Amino acid sequence: MENIICACGHSNPYGTKLCEKCGRPLTEEGKQTKVVDMRYDGTAIRSKTYNKTVIDKIWNFFSNVKVGIALIIITLVSASIGTILPQEMYVNAPEPSKAEYYEKVYGFFGKLYNSLGLSNLYSTWWFQILVGMLAISIIVASLDRGLPLHKSLKNQRVKRHESFMKRQRIVGEGQVSNPDETLDKVEQKMTELKYHVRRDGSALLAERGRFARYGPYINHVGLIIFLTGVMLRLVPGFYVDETIWIREGETRAIPGMDGYFIKNNKFILEKHDDKPQDEQTNQGVNAMAKNYQTDVTLYKQPEGAIPGDIDNLEKLRDYSIRVNHPLKESSFALYQMNYRLNELRQMNFDLVNKATEDDSLGQIEIDLTNPKKEYDLGNGSSVQILVYTPDFSGFENGEPQTKTSIPNNPAFLFRMITPETPKGEVSFVEIRKPPLEPLGENKYRMKFAGAEMRNSSNFTIRKDSTIPILFVGGIIFMIGVVIGSYWNHRRLWLQVEPDGRVLMAAHVNKNMFSMKKDLDTVTTFAGLPPYEDQLDKSEDVKKSTKKKEGDNTL
Structure with a gap:
């Protein structure tokens, strides 16, 4: 598609609404509008320009705000379904018995819940695809709008055409006696108000808070990092949440932790003295237990050892694992979760x-x-x-x-x-x-001649290397929220002709009250002509028109 040549001679990319050099409207809609849309400063947005090839259609689909909102709602609803019943990782039952657990505890609904894969929702392929589509939508939307906006703000000109100035929301026009003095006073006052001022001959551009326009895109960056951390939980080595039963005297490899082994030296159960003995000897965790712990030894294979070889393990340390006192080593931890008494050993x-x-x-x-x-x-x-x-x-x-x-x-x-x-x-x-x-x-x-018993301990192994990623993503997201909520982008254009004619225009992306407050200060100080809010004026015209129509009907 051919570029659009403005009346000033500047060549603009196809789809541009306002000339990049002078600001003239390049579309019929823009020429007929009293106040131009300054959301992206009139730059060409890919999703609003191209819609022919398959790539264009895919790009437009993911850049659509409605699609992004729909994906967010579907993801939230799906995630909420996963909270109806406990996920498998929180079910205290052996792996083969977890399906029976849901049916036994929650009846037919629990059986259906488990059969549909909702008991392990966050690791299912379709939920991860949903999260991936949401991440793609955020990335595409950010590139589609953020890059053109950045380019426009970075290359904006000081001098603008009169048609651009008069189509801003805040417009002022009048005469001054001394053009140079007026420009100097405006520059001085706007600098005092912490505006960045640029001059080009008899034209002036004062700008403040440009970084506020990047708030939503900083949000997107934080969300993308956060969703990346969520998806990395499926990558081996990043996230481990496993359970293991270890009998007394047994040495076993720690699931998900290559090269680490643990030996159950002894299980210790402390009971309340005021409870009946027959109640205290029930299998598993119960209210009768005062304290239960497992004395373990942590080992690690030497470098170059054959996986599973336990003959030449290096002892790291001895530790007593108790409830809320896990064994922590490097990036993982072992928690005492359950026990089984008097299991047959021999x-x-x-x-x-x-x-x-x-x-x-x-x-x-x-x-x-x-x-x-x-x-x-x-x-x-x-x-x-x-x-x-x-x-x-x-x-x-x-x-x-x-x-x-x-x-x-x-x-x-x-x-x-x-x-x-x-x-x-x-x-x-x-x-x-x-x-x-x-x-x-x-x-x-x-003929049965006797048996030897032993106790078993149940541990949960947890490793989550995605926590720093999730934390960074959350912090960046909140920074974007704060920037987008508490700062705004204010701009003032001023052009003074040699004969004393002044044309003033102003724009702010939100919080017009703050812009008008600064304008009141600078107009008083520099003796500028009064300004008007064209949107307020148009609203007054509409109200008066409706009132006249109502009077005529009476």
Whole structure:
């Protein structure tokens, strides 16, 4: 598209409404308007100029203020839906049981809420796309309007055409006796009022508070930084909110923290003395607990170590993690959240003859965390574990099933080999029920001989590297709010002809009262002609016209 050539000879980009040099209106609408639109100083705005190619349409869509407001409303409504029920990160239940938790606690609504993904709303792909679209809208709108405005304000001229001056809201015209003295007095007074004054021959431009025009765009920058921090939470390493169960004596890698390991040395539970003992031994956190803590050791792998290798860990420190007293290390923290008492650690069985019961061929000790496949008892006797289900929940198609990986209800399918039964006998053993013998009656059986218990601690690992980003974005946003709310951009144009004719115009983006107050001061001091507010005048004309029409109807 061709540039627009003004009557002054200046070539303006297509879409410009006011000449960049003299300020003449370049559109028919501008020529017929009594007060010109100075929102962007008449510069060409891309979204209001081009609308032909696909790129133009995409640009115009995201730069549309209505689209931006709609995205903000949709994002706020979506985020509010995520507050109806607790998010998964705040649900104190093992990962496989969280779906059951919502259904059990909140009924059908909780089940539907979880099924739709609303229980993990802020990490869903569609919510992140929504946040991304909002960020794109803010960026495009800022570039679309902010850059042309900055260019216009930076290159504005002192001398302006009379048609530009007379189409400002504040206009004054008259005669003065001494043009040079008048210009000097205006410059002096406006400088005292903290205006930046420029002169070009017999023309003067006084300007104050230009930075106030950048307030909304500073808001946009703050929002973009804030939304970037929100989206970075999906990037591995920036944000971690995980839970982990660690049994006493166990060493495990800390989720999300490469190279860090933690060992549960001992769990300590302090109880209120005035509570019944049977109430105090309930599983999990309850009101009976006075204090519970876990003594841990924090380790770190040396550089170059194989991931998961725990043989050559470097000890960092010992610490007692209590409620509200987390273990903090570098950029993450471990919080004591829950505990589980008396979890099965080891089960012991004797291989006995069913007829005599007391004649044991040997005892096996099964580590329920990592059981062996076979146990050799000597004298030609051994026991093999064919199937191990930590939390037996029943049979499905003839195969035993486990509900969780926690040894709440261990069950075993044993093969027992003795000198009398070299081919072996099979027995399914569940503690709460008599053993099953699927291949016929056995001569030998596995007799329960005891168990060892231990406690488990539940920790939440939290790391949030996005907090500084969110904080910076919030601070920048508030700076933009303050600038846009408490400062305004004021300008005064004054041109004095050699014959003493004075033409004055003024503009302010908001708070016209402050501009008029400064004008009253300078006109009194420099002896300038009185000014008028063309919008107030036009409003008075409309009111008088309506009044006359009302009188005529009477």
